Amino acid sequence: MQRIKCVISYDGSEFSGYQVQPNGRTVQEEIEKALQKMSKGNPIRITASGRTDAGVHAKGQVFHYDTELEIPEDRWKKAINTLLPPDIRVLEIEKVSSSFHARFDVREKTYKYFVDVQEDIDIFKRKYAYHYPYPLDLDEMSKACELLQGEHDFTAFCAANSGVKGDKIRTIYQAHIKCTGNQIVFTFTGSGFLYNMVRILVGTLLEIGVGKRRASDILSIIESKDRNNAGKTAPAHGLYLWKVRYEEKNEKQRVRV
Amino acid sequence: MQRIKCVISYDGSEFSGYQVQPNGRTVQEEIEKALQKMSKGNPIRITASGRTDAGVHAKGQVFHYDTELEIPEDRWKKAINTLLPPDIRVLEIEKVSSSFHARFDVREKTYKYFVDVQEDIDIFKRKYAYHYPYPLDLDEMSKACELLQGEHDFTAFCAANSGVKGDKIRTIYQAHIKCTGNQIVFTFTGSGFLYNMVRILVGTLLEIGVGKRRASDILSIIESKDRNNAGKTAPAHGLYLWKVRYEEKNEKQRVRV
Known part of the structure; x- marks a missing residue:
């Protein structure tokens, strides 16, 4: 199992905020859907540095998640960006220690x-x-x-x-x-x-x-x-x-x- | 009858272009709808300097139209901007000679x-x-x-x-x-x-x-x-x-x- 840290940018205009909720499109949901596709259908839960509200943008939001997926390193960013909608982009990806926590370590x-x-x-x-x-x-x-x-x-x-x-x-x-x-x-x-x-x-x-x-x-x-x-x-x-x-x-x- | 020259900006992202067409939202249609509201329901036809295609933006498109409407001069721009959608803005308005033509005089x-x-x-x-x-x-x-x-x-x-x-x-x-x-x-x-x-x-x-x-x-x-x-x-x-x-x-x- 490998922990991945991810820096993303998103245009908040068409999101009901960052965090998954019953109604409305959210950033977390779109990212988890994309990661699930990459993981052959296995659900993935991501943990962000914190929430942002509806309409708020991000130039450098950070989240982490754990995966057993092995993807050649240089292809990872391109692969996920292909699966994400045009208003979310992954800017940086890195493997981190399993002790890293995107929220607690801020x-x-x-x-x-x-x-x-x-x-x-x-x-x-x-x-x-x-x-x-x-x-x-x-x-x-x-x-x-x-x-x-x-x-x-x-x-x-x-x-x-x-x-x-x-x-x-x-x-x-x-x-x-x-x-x-x-x-x-x-x-x-x-x-x-x-x-x-x-x-x-x-x-x-x-x-x-x-x-x-x-x-x-x-x-x-x-x-x-x-x-x-x-x-x-x-x-x-x-x-x-x-x-x-x-x-x-x-x-x-x-x-x- | 008074001829009015109007300079506008629009964000082309959500338009099927400038010119009115059977399907799709157009800049011309939105402006004519707003002017019709201001003219108590009388249809108004505007003439632009030229068309722009779907997705193309404008920082200084120009059109003219004729009206019998008398609106206090300082209120005109504000009045029409209130009626226009947020992706079209009137930047300048002026009364011009009836010989002015937004397309032919370019x-x-x-x-x-x-x-x-x-x-x-x-x-x-x-x-x-x-x-x-x-x-x-x-x-x-x-x-x-x-x-x-x-x-x-x-x-x-x-x-x-x-x-x-x-x-x-x-x-x-x-x-x-x-x-x-x-x-x-x-x-x-x-x-x-x-x-x-x-x-x-x-x-x-x-x-x-x-x-x-x-x-x-x-x-x-x-x-x-x-x-x-x-x-x-x-x-x-x-x-x-x-x-x-x-x-x-x-x-x-x-x-x-």
Whole structure:
């Protein structure tokens, strides 16, 4: 039995999210179907770094699974990509130690959020960036980003119906904003993120950007631990799970397929 | 009665082309439906600068139509965009002289063609660029572009089943290639283009890029006036009708709405 680690990209537009559910097309289901075909009908269960919601995209989602299938190494990626629908692509495949776990071993995750700020929506970005055509105070937003960095109890930035168990203390290593032309990109790197956390962070930062709130409000929102005090949840289609990093041990143990 | 000139963008992915046809969703049909709603049910017929095929995009298609409707000028664009589906957007609207004609008055058109040359397809571009992951000789392709410029009989670059009436002499004012990262953009500006002409030009230039043909072959292909001597027709989804320019008289006569 061999454990395989897989990095994938998907366009979330036509998925009801990552995780298998009774109704709606999901990323997990499409991948498991493809792997089952490769495994001559044997069902395969995959384990991802975490879920993504309906409409959320991925540039570097990671999952693992176990297989007894022996496929010549250079053909593996091509073989599975042939079986996958055009909105999911395998980017990297590698054999890893059987101790590697795509969810438990996550060291940090990076999310990006794209905002299209031009007056007329760019229809080619309509599924890939949030159209928010208002003048934004980027300096104030950047100050707020700095305040978000570090270890905090992010209860106020977690969806009220999250069902998250355990504490809501997370560490944001980096939160920053980059503006290029008509596009603003938010980048968040952290130890982990709560349900809807990035989208609520972006919604709150945009409200700071248009002057509804001030950067310093971030501290009192965090302290309040009350979701009602944070901003709106920004829509799913601007969000990308960008990169998942793992413990060094797995980096060393892995063997490129 | 007032003549209106309209510049629109559309994502061709989910259209069976521009022109109304018995089966399939078309750009023209969606716009005429929206205008009919605005005109209290009176049917409106629009006239575009030309057709685009299924899957072809537009960043600056132009059409005109006549209306007796009086709408406050600043509300017109917003009103129609509210009625249009999300894959068509009106970018500019202006009242023009009744002598303006969106097709007959075309002075020049610009098309762009996007090619994604990275090894792994970028799934977010899969409907918006042609994935062609082969090393390309850009110098040789640029030489070929220079040879295409000027007035030529482009019969060899016109789809055999085009039904084009009249001569096939056209003038290409500018043909060039720009490479940025993993993306190559072809730009063609000319007096007019034959059916499938840009896609056949791109297909031929890519064959020059991979060394199947040489730049100098362009001249003999043109001279042959035989479609069989040119390259393959590149797929529709990389192509954008980018800009349509009109005679100066209309530029002067127009009144911004």
